[in-house]
Amino acid sequence: MIDGLLWQAKACEDLGSPFSAGLLRAAAEGRLGPVDDLFAVWDGQGLGAHIRDATPLRLLGALHYLVLTGEAPALAALYPEASPGIDGPALLAAAREVLATQRPAIAAFMASPPQTNEVGRSLCLAPGFLAIAARTGLPLSILEIGASAGLNLRWDQYRYDLGGKAWGDAASPVLLAGDWQGPPPAETPAVTVVARAACDQSPIDVTRDEAALRLEAYVWADQPARMARLRGAIAVARNVPASLVKADAADWVAANLSSAEGVATVLFHSVMWQYMPQRTQNAVSEAIAAAGAKATRAAPVAHLRVEPDPSREGFPMAVRLTIWPDGRSFHLADVHPHGAWVRWLLD
Numbered sequence: 001m002i003d004g005l006l007w008q009a010k011a012c013e014d015l016g017s018p019f020s021a022g023l024l025r026a027a028a029e030g031r032l033g034p035v036d037d038l039f040a041v042w043d044g045q046g047l048g049a050h051i052r053d054a055t056p057l058r059l060l061g062a063l064h065y066l067v068l069t070g071e072a073p074a075l076a077a078l079y080p081e082a083s084p085g086i087d088g089p090a091l092l093a094a095a096r097e098v099l100a101t102q103r104p105a106i107a108a109f110m111a112s113p114p115q116t117n118e119v120g121r122s123l124c125l126a127p128g129f130l131a132i133a134a135r136t137g138l139p140l141s142i143l144e145i146g147a148s149a150g151l152n153l154r155w156d157q158y159r160y161d162l163g164g165k166a167w168g169d170a171a172s173p174v175l176l177a178g179d180w181q182g183p184p185p186a187e188t189p190a191v192t193v194v195a196r197a198a199c200d201q202s203p204i205d206v207t208r209d210e211a212a213l214r215l216e217a218y219v220w221a222d223q224p225a226r227m228a229r230l231r232g233a234i235a236v237a238r239n240v241p242a243s244l245v246k247a248d249a250a251d252w253v254a255a256n257l258s259s260a261e262g263v264a265t266v267l268f269h270s271v272m273w274q275y276m277p278q279r280t281q282n283a284v285s286e287a288i289a290a291a292g293a294k295a296t297r298a299a300p301v302a303h304l305r306v307e308p309d310p311s312r313e314g315f316p317m318a319v320r321l322t323i324w325p326d327g328r329s330f331h332l333a334d335v336h337p338h339g340a341w342v343r344w345l346l347d
């Protein structure tokens with residue numbers, strides 16, 4: 001458990017959240033009081049189980065949730081959202097107090113897997129959709145697997161700075177602008193999304209305030225820009241309808257993915273492939289290949305994905321596109337896990 005807390009502390013530091021790293025280190029060193037019982041379910045399972053189930057993030061999420069719901073006002077006053085400088089000793093004392101007095105709520109929060117939906121990934125998905133629209137000249141019908149709350153399903157409702165090229169609705173509450181490396185995308189046409197549908201094995205309905213707060217709780221408290229774009233995307237999702245159903249990706253793709261005349265059908269996903277067992281991955285791959293085989297110029301099919309690429313050190317995620325009827329594949333970009341930078345590769 002201590003190894004898990006320290007491993008996650010290092011990851012938070014590497015991903016730009018010194019506040020989260022500090023809290024996790026304090027927990028590992030016993031400065032938040034005893035926390036072992038909160039991790040009892042994973043006892044004896046080793047570091048791998050803590051990383052797989054993101055147990056330290058559950059602890060961080062639980063504290064942040066109580067801060068956001070107003071149930072821990074003294075701690076909330078010392079969190080970075082309210083307090084510009086971090087007062088270490090006072091913060092740790094307040095966190096210790098919350099852990100001692102709100103144990104059942106914290107344990108209950110930690111019993112469910114983390115729920116995240118990273119809107120920053122739209123920054124690298126968007127130019128992929130734009131490339132598909134430019135190549136096919138057609139409106140898009142988009143389908144997402146592992147969509148979480150479906151926030152990236154509304155990618156066309158956000159505004160972008162794509163390496164100096166602006167795209168999207170200037171009035172959108174969500175601005176996506178990372179450190180863009182390489183040339184801007186060559187193609188930035190106007191795009192019409194005519195249908196948007198998605199599945200997740202645990203979908204999140206952000207029209208429910210409790211669900212929206214759970215998503216917010218998993219944003220690290222010292223990353224205000226991420227929080228702002230999440231809140232903006234939740235507001236957009238509440239206005240822009242999309243079908244999001246509870247289903248396993250293999251079943252849903254088999255039932256829903258097929259080419260259609262007059263639209264480019266795009267199946268996409270981000271950071272979900274690794275969570276599917278091999279047989280589900282195979283079934284999804286086969287369904288995509290079958291839909292691709294039936295594609296025509298008037299009814300093209302595309303597969304756009306942002307997934308970790310562990311075989312390539314230093315490039316944590318790759319954006320790839322395959323488009324039929326040709327079946328050509330493109331490595332579009334390498335990206336930071338939360339969209340902080342994009343290294344665009346396609347000419």
Ligand SMILES: C[S@@+](CC[C@H](N)C(=O)[O-])C[C@H]1O[C@@H](n2cnc3c(N)ncnc32)[C@H](O)[C@@H]1O
Pocket residue numbers: 116117118119121145146147148199200201202203247248249250269270271272275276277280
């Ligand atoms: C790390 S989250 C990523 C969510 C979102 N795509 C994003 O980029 O923010 C992974 C998502 O995949 C979903 N998932 C995992 N296995 C799945 C499966 N077999 N079928 C459907 N969804 C699945 C999880 O429920 C979770 O919402």
